[in-house]
Amino acid sequence: MVSTIKEIARLANVSIATVSRALSGSPKVKEETRQLILKIAKELNYNPNLLARNFVKGKSNLIALILPDITDEFFSEIIRGVDDTAFLSGYYTMVISSHKNRSLVESIHTIMGAGLVGGAILLIPFLSKEIKEALNHERIPFVIISSDNSQNSYSMVSIDNYGAAYSMTEYLIKKGYTKIAHISGPADNNDAISRKQGYIDACKDNQIKLKKNWLVDGNFTMESGNSACKVLLDLKEKPEVIFAANDMMALGCYEVIQERGLKIPKDIGVTGFDDILLSKYLNPPLTTVKVHINELGITAAELLLNKMGSQSYAANRKVKVSAELIVRKSC
Missing domain, CATH: 1.10.260.40 (lambda repressor-like DNA-binding domains)
Incomplete structure (x- = not known):
């Protein structure tokens, strides 16, 4: 009963x-x-009953965390950062994936417009016109995790993708590499766009030749890294090192390189971006860019709680979370 x-x-x-x-x-x-x-x-x-309590109090102690996916280790770290911070302030986190069965615009209207949550954190790879229109109609405070630096209308937390990718590419150049390939993320993802531009600018600034077929598209999955690596290894003029735009794609490269009987970094080097937990346990351990993923979630939650505690939702703020080069033995 x-x-x-x-x-x-x-x-x-x-x-x-x-x-x-x-x-x-x-x-x-x-x-x-x-x-x-x-x-x-x-x-x-x-x-x-949380719904009944929220109705009586006239406010909700639920926070919505809307993500494009919830299976990747990157997202689990964001969830942990948001949930830990929210719980300390008496709020509960409701995690929603907009990846398969609903669009992000649908999630915004359904979750943020239902009166169930008092605020929302949204991870938005690309702020399209439709998403902006949906957000502009919402009446609850929200914070965005994104790297769309052109936006000033929202509170936003982002990674220094460009600077970190530039630093990684320069590191490879200083190590003596001149044939540097890049596997980029999705074309409609601002993180991927910034990382790709950091790679391109570092090569240009250091007079390193950019070959069109050394720049291969991926989509941040291990499978796409696998496919892109096969393309690069099948080239007549192969690169000396592959800079994958995230660690999952670097894992895909490891698989292909080892299947072909090649050695990392003796035959070809590999680097990544994110420093997921598995990176340091690979053989050889992966040189990558460490993103303080948990800090992304913590910072976003702190910004949102500040907005929720303010009569006027507080002023919009833009916070950039640092990233650092982690040198291991893969290049």
Whole structure:
């Protein structure tokens, strides 16, 4: 039998209103009565109905975290950062994926417009016109995790993708590499666009020849890294090192290179971006860019909680999370 406030009231011989006040910590309830109600609630394994509590208070203690996917390690770290920070302030995190069964615009309208959540954090790879229109109609505070630096209308947390990719490419050049390939992420993803531009500019600034067929498109998955690496290894003039725009694509490169009996970095070097947990356990360990992924989630949650606690939602802020080169043995 599901425990209800009505049942607790009957057993404590008090009104439903008294039970509600006791469970919400109201000072109007005598301490002796409160303790009795709490004791009965515990014995009945009572869990408060969040929707009902939110309705009574006129505010929600739920935060929506809307992600394009929830299977990648990158996203799990963001979830952990948001959830830990929100929980410390008395909020719960509801994670929604817009990857397969619903579009991001659908998620914005459905989740943010339902009155269920008090605020939202959205990871948006690319701020399209449709997404901007959807966001402009919302009336709850929100924060965006994205690298679309052209936007000033929203509070936004981003990674220094360009600077980190530039630094990685320069590091490879200083090591003596002149034939540097790049596997980029999706064409409609701002992180991928910035990383690709960092690679291109570092090559140009250091007078390193850019060959068109050394720049291969991927989509941030291991499978796409696998396919792109096959394309690069089948070229007549092969690159000396592959800079993959994320670690999952670098993993795909490892698989192909090892299948072909080649050695990393003796025959070809590989580097990545993100520094997911698996990177340091590869053979050889992967040289990559460490993104403080957990910090992305923490920073976004802090910005949102600040907006939710302000009468005017607080001013929009743009925060850039640092990234650093992690040198291992893959190049």
